[in-house]
Amino acid sequence: xxxSEKVIEHYQKPQNVGSFGASSDxxxxxxxxxxxVGAPECGDVMQLQIKVDEAGKIEDAKFxxxxxxxxxxxxxxxxxxxxxxxxxxxxxxxxxxxxxxxxLPPVKIHCSVLAEDSIRTAINDWKKKNGHEVEDDHxxx
Amino acid sequence: MTAQxxxxxxxxxSTTPCDQRVVDAMLPYFTSIYGNSSSRNHAYGWEAENGVxxxxxxxxxxxxxxxxxxxxxSGATESNNIAIKGAARMYxxxxxxxxxxxxIITAVHEHKAVIDPxxxxxxxxxxxxxxxxxxxxxxxxxxxxxxxxxxTILVSIMWANNELGTINEIPCIGKICKEHGAVFxxxxxxxxxxxxxxxxxxxxxxxxxxxHKMYGPKGVGALYVRRRRPRVRLEAIQDGGGHERGFRxxxxxxxSIVGLGAACAIAKQEMEAEGERLRGLRxxxxxxxxxxxxxxxxxxxxxxxxxxxxxxxxxxxxxxxxMMGIKNIACSxxxxxxxxxxxxxxxxxxxxxGDELAHxxxxxxxxxxxxxxxxxxxxxxxxxxxxxxxxxxxLFDLWKEGVDISKIEWQxx
Ligand SMILES: Cc1ncc(COP(=O)(O)O)c(C=O)c1O
Ligand code: FES
Numbered sequence: 001x002x003x004s005e006k007v008i009e010h011y012q013k014p015q016n017v018g019s020f021g022a023s024s025d026x027x028x029x030x031x032x033x034x035x036x037v038g039a040p041e042c043g044d045v046m047q048l049q050i051k052v053d054e055a056g057k058i059e060d061a062k063f064x065x066x067x068x069x070x071x072x073x074x075x076x077x078x079x080x081x082x083x084x085x086x087x088x089x090x091x092x093x094x095x096x097x098x099x100x101x102x103x104l105p106p107v108k109i110h111c112s113v114l115a116e117d118s119i120r121t122a123i124n125d126w127k128k129k130n131g132h133e134v135e136d137d138h139x140x141x
Numbered sequence: 142m143t144a145q146x147x148x149x150x151x152x153x154x155s156t157t158p159c160d161q162r163v164v165d166a167m168l169p170y171f172t173s174i175y176g177n178s179s180s181r182n183h184a185y186g187w188e189a190e191n192g193v194x195x196x197x198x199x200x201x202x203x204x205x206x207x208x209x210x211x212x213x214x215s216g217a218t219e220s221n222n223i224a225i226k227g228a229a230r231m232y233x234x235x236x237x238x239x240x241x242x243x244x245i246i247t248a249v250h251e252h253k254a255v256i257d258p259x260x261x262x263x264x265x266x267x268x269x270x271x272x273x274x275x276x277x278x279x280x281x282x283x284x285x286x287x288x289x290x291x292x293t294i295l296v297s298i299m300w301a302n303n304e305l306g307t308i309n310e311i312p313c314i315g316k317i318c319k320e321h322g323a324v325f326x327x328x329x330x331x332x333x334x335x336x337x338x339x340x341x342x343x344x345x346x347x348x349x350x351x352x353h354k355m356y357g358p359k360g361v362g363a364l365y366v367r368r369r370r371p372r373v374r375l376e377a378i379q380d381g382g383g384h385e386r387g388f389r390x391x392x393x394x395x396x397s398i399v400g401l402g403a404a405c406a407i408a409k410q411e412m413e414a415e416g417e418r419l420r421g422l423r424x425x426x427x428x429x430x431x432x433x434x435x436x437x438x439x440x441x442x443x444x445x446x447x448x449x450x451x452x453x454x455x456x457x458x459x460x461x462x463x464m465m466g467i468k469n470i471a472c473s474x475x476x477x478x479x480x481x482x483x484x485x486x487x488x489x490x491x492x493x494x495g496d497e498l499a500h501x502x503x504x505x506x507x508x509x510x511x512x513x514x515x516x517x518x519x520x521x522x523x524x525x526x527x528x529x530x531x532x533x534x535x536l537f538d539l540w541k542e543g544v545d546i547s548k549i550e551w552q553x554x
Contacts, residue, residue, distance in 0.1 A: 003465065011465055017533050022542055036535065043499065044459060047535040064535035066499060068461040072533060 003069055004103035010073035015080050018062040019049050033126025035118040039110055044068065046075050048118035050082065050090075052126050058082050058090055063118070070108040074098050074115035087123045144471065149515045151472045153354075153508035154303055154331060154450055159400070160356040160509065166403035167358065170396035178393045179384065189395045196402025200363050203405040204348065205339035212364040212385045213398050217330040218254040220349035220364035223388060224326045225258040225297055227375030228347065229267055232294040232324060242266040243294040246323075248280050248309075249273055250488040251299050255328050259297070268292075276492055278305045278441035282313035293323045300332035304475060304488040304504055305441035306450040308332070315344025324373055330354055330362075334408035335416060335447055340365055346373045352397065356509060357404030361397035364388070419507045420448035422516045426505060427451050429520045434527055436540070440494050440502060450506035454494060457537035458530040460501030466526030470519050473504040499536050 003011070019026070026032045026049060035048045044067030051060040061079040065072050077098055082090040098104070098112040124134045144150075150158075170192060178193045180186025197208040204211075214220045225245075233242040247259050249271045259269045270288045274280050280298050289296075296318045301308050311327055318325035326347035329338065333348075334355030340348060348365040352358055366388065367373045381390025431437045436456030452475075455463065460474045475486030489502060505519070531537045 008465075011462070014533060019538070022538070024542075045499075045535055064533055064538065066457065066534045066536045067459050069465040072462060 006102050007069055007073040007104070010076040010102075011069045014063075014072055014076040016060075016062050016076065016083070017064065019047070019064060020051060020060075020062060023047075030126075030129045033122040033124070033129070035121030035123075035125060037114055037117045037121055039067070039071070039114045042068070042110075044071050044111070044114065046071060046114050046118045048075065048078070048122045050122045050126060052087060056086050056088070058085055058087060067114070068108070068111060070102065070104050070111040071114055073102050074104075074112045075118065077101060078115040078119055082119060087126065090119055091123055093119060147469060149470045149519055151470055151505045151507060151511070151515075151519060153511075154306070154504060154506035155473060156353045156359065157356045157508055158510065159353075159358055160404060160407060162407060163357055163400045163403045167396045167400040170399050174395075176395075178395050179382070189393075192395055192399045193393055196398045196405075199402035199405045199409075200350075203333065203338065203409050204365055205341055206365050207368065209386075210340075210365055210368050212366055212388045213393055213401070214362045214364055214389055215360055215394070216353070216362035217252075217328060217349045217351035219389075220351075220362050221252075221254045221297075221326075221328055222258050223364055223375060223378055224347040224349060224366075225255065225295065226262065226378050227388070228295050228324045228326065228373065229262050229265075230376040231374050233267070234292055234294070235266070237265065240266050241268070241292070243268070244290045244292045245269045246285060246288050246293060246296045246298075247271060248298055250278070250302060250304070250491045251297070252303055252328060252330070255297055255299065272298075274307075274491055277445075278302060278307035278488075278492055279445060280309040280314070282310045282317050285314045286317050289317070289321050289323065293321065295324045295326065297326040297328070299328040299330075301329075301335070301447050302441070302488065303331050304473075304486060305452045305492075306331070306447035306506075307441040308336075308445045308447065311345070312343045315346075318346075319344050331447060334405065334412055335449065336412070340367070346371075352401040352404055355404050355408055358397045358400040361394055361401050363401065415509060416448045419511065422507055422511060422513060423449055423451055423505075425513075426507075426516050426520060427453060430523060433520075433524045436500075438494075438500075440489060440492060449508065450504065452489075452502055452504045454489075454500045454502040455527050456500045457534045457540060458501055458527055459499070462530055463501050463503070463526055466529060467503075467519075467522050470505075470522055472506070475502050475504065 020032055033050045038045045047064040049062045050058050053059050061083050063075040063079050065075045095112040095116040127134050174188045176185025176189040178189040197211045200211045201208045235242045245267055263269050272280055272284050298309050298314055300311050315325045324346045327345055328349045330351045333350040346367045351362040377388055379390050384390050438454045440452040464474050475489055
C-alpha cells in the first residue's frame with residue numbers, strides 16, 4: 001500500500017506520543033479526560049488523554065496507538081489539532097477532515113473514525129468528571 | 142533504481158532469484174535449440190528432447206527417483222492438482238455422482254494449492270479429514286495413524302510448511318500409508334533443494350515441487366509419480382496430446398524444464414553447505430532479536446524446521462505499521478488477528494498463536510545470496526521499528542502494568 005507523505009511523516013515522527021500517567025492514576029484527576037477506543041474492523045486500539053483547563057480549553061494532549069500507519073497518523077494529527085482548542089471546538093472536528101489532510105484511501109477511513117471517536121470519548125470523560133452534560137450524537141462519515 | 146538497490150530480500154520462501162548458472166543453461170533453448178521436444182522427425186526436436194531428458198535425470202537424481210517417474214508441470218500448484226484430484230478419482234470407491242467415494246487425509250495448515258483441491262473433492266463426494274497440527278506446527282505420524290479409516294485412499298501432508306518452515310514426520314507418515322495401502326502425496330515445494338530427499342527410503346508415492354523456490358525459473362515444476370512397488374495411477378485432469386505419459390498434455394516448456402534440471406543439479410551439490418551457512422545466519426537473526434526485545438516468540442518447532450527461515454512474533458505491535466517501519470526489508474507478514482489490509486494467517490491461527498496477545502509476525506527467509514551484513518542490517522532495522530511502535534503502543538503499557546488485555550472490553554464505535 002502506498003502511503004501519503006503526510007502519513008509517513010507522522011509515522012516517523014509522531015507528535016504528542018505519551019500519557020499523563022497510567023489509566024488507573026489519571027482516573028481521579030478532574031483536569032484529564034481519557035478516551036480509549038477500538039476499531040472492530042481490525043482490532044486496533046487508540047488511547048487519547050487530554051488535559052483541560054478551567055475555561056474548557058485543551059492545554060495538552062497525548063496519544064498512544066496500536067494500529068496501522070494511518071491510525072498512528074490520524075491520532076498524531078488529532079492531538080495537534082485539538083491542542084489549544086476549547087472542548088467544543090475540538091468536538092467539531094470531523095473524521096473527513098482528517099481523511100482529507102492525510103489523503104487516506106477508502107479502506108483507511110475507519111482509522112480516522114477511530115481518531116474522531118477518541119476525541120469525543122476523551123472529552124466526554126472530562127465532561128462527566130466535571131459535571132457537564134454529555135451529548136452523545138454520532139455524526140461521522 | 143530498482144528494489145534490489147534499496148531493499149534486503151528476505152522472502153526466499155515466496156520465490157528465489159534465478160541462479161545465473163540456471164539462466165546460462167536455459168538461454169540456448171530460446172533461440173538455438175528451440176525445437177518441440179516431441180518432434181520426432183528432425184534434429185531440432187531431438188536436441189530439445191535431449192535437454193528435457195537431461196533435466197528429467199537431474200530432477201530424479203535429487204529425489205532418488207527414476208527419470209521415468211518425473212512429470213513436468215507448470216509448478217507445485219499444478220502438480221498438487223494432478224496428484225490429489227488424479228489419485229482420488231482413480232482410486233475412488235464409488236463412481237462420480239455418488240456419495241462415500243473414499244476418505245482423504247490432509248491438514249488445515251497446508252498450502253491453498255492442497256486445501257482447495259481437497260475442498261473440491263469434498264463436493265464431489267469424497268470425505269476429507271483436515272488434521273490440526275500441534276502448537277509446534279507439526280503433523281505427526283500418530284495423528285495420521287489415528288485418522289486412517291478402512292476407506293482412506295489418499296493422504297496429502299506437506300513436507301515443510303511454507304509459513305513456519307516446520308517439518309512434518311514424512312518418512313513415518315509415508316510408512317504408515319504404505320502399510321495401510323493409501324496413496325501418499327507430499328507437497329515438498331519448500332523442502333526440495335534445501336534438505337535431502339529419497340522417495341524410496343521416505344516412502345513417498347507422489348511429490349510436488351516448484352523450480353522457483355530453488356533458484357530456478359518461475360512457472361515450471363515437477364510431480365514425482367511412483368512407478369514400482371506400487372505403481373501409482375492417476376486420472377489425468379488435462380486432456381490433449383498425451384505428453385508426459387498422459388498425465389500432463391501440452392507442449393513441454395523446454396527452456397524452463399532445462400532450468401529446473403540445472404537448479405536441481407546445483408542444489409544437489411550445494412544444499413548441505415548452503416543450509417549450514419544459512420542456519421548460522423538465521424540463528425543469529427533470531428537470537429539477536431530475542432535478546433534485544435521483550436515478548437518475542439518463534440512460531441513453530443525450533444528444531445524440526447528448515448534452516449533458512451524463521452517465523453517470529455512481536456507482541457503489542459501491529460503488523461501493517463511494522464511493515465511500514467521495515468520498508469527496506471522485503472519479507473512476509475502475518476498475524477492470527479485481522480487487520481484491514483493484512484489477511485489473518487490461517488496457519489498461525491491453527492497453532493493458536495496470538496489468541497492471548499495482540500501481535501504481529503514476520504516470516505524472514507534467507508537465501509543463496511544473503512550476506513551477514515544484510516542480517517546485521519535487518520536486526521537493527523527490525524529492533525528499531527519494534528521499539529518505535531512499542532513506545533506508542535497502549536497495549537504494551539497495559540501489559541507492563543500487568544493488565545490482561547484479553548479481558549478488557551473496548552469501547553467501540
Ligand atoms: C508449500 C507450497 N505449495 C505450493 C506452492 C505453489 O507453488 P506455485 O505457485 O509455484 O505453483 C507454494 C508456493 O507458494 C508453496 O509454498
Ligand atoms: S486498519 Fe484499523 S485502524 Fe487502520
